[in-house]
Amino acid sequence: MTRITLNGTEVDLDVSPDMPLLWALRDGLGMTGTKFGCGVASCGACTVHIDGVPARACQTFIRDIAGAEITTIEGVETPEARAIQAAWVELQVPQCGYCQSGQIMSASALLSSTPKPTDDEIDIAMDGNLCRCATYARIRKAIHRASEILEA
Structure with missing residues (x-):
């Protein structure tokens, strides 16, 4: 046990x-x-x-x-996770959606430690989160948007 x-x-x-x-x-x-x-x-x-x-x-x-x-994705309720989820919806990030729970978990952890990440910091933090639909540009844009949401 x-x-x-x-x-x-x-x-x-x-x-x-x-x-x-x-x-x-x-x-x-x-x-x-x-x-x-x-x-x-x-x-x-x-x-x-x-x-x-x-x-x-x-x-x-x-x-x-x-x-x-x-x-897990079912329980992540931090301000960073809520901002990421809002940005994901606003910018219509998912295509097939299969990878999205992992993407959101990695992105919310990034924003918890780095509230205003650069493109390079996003790329490093998200490295290893693969997207079969190649929505990487939308993911990066959504992380920047979530950062803006957190600043407001």
């Missing part, structure tokens, strides 16, 4: 310690907002926050997160 804090609520995970967090979330807890993309931590579709830091849930094992605070 592994205890974590998931989206602000303490949860006991009765799963194998070798299970990736992604599958504990999706199959064990029915939280399907975190997506399976590649399974090798290369695409970013499964990005969650572990103790406030973006991490790939497909390669994060239950044995490594005892006592950690996990935030």
Whole structure:
């Protein structure tokens, strides 16, 4: 049994310690907002926050997160996340939408640490979040817009 804090609520995970967090979330807890993309931590579709830091849930094992605070797309409620979500809608960022939960998790973490990121800082922070539809220019523009929303 592994205890974590998931989206602000303490949860006991009765799963194998070798299970990736992604599958504990999706199959064990029915939280399907975190997506399976590649399974090798290369695409970013499964990005969650572990103790406030973006991490790939497909390669994060239950044995490594005892006592950690996990935030998923279902529970991210920071001002930065709300600004990112508003900018995503305003600028119509998603095309197919599959990668968007991971993109939003990475972008909100960026704005938490860097409120006015440059293009280079955005590119570095978002590196590893792949978009099959290639909406990278819209994603960058939305991150800048979210920064403006936070300033207002």
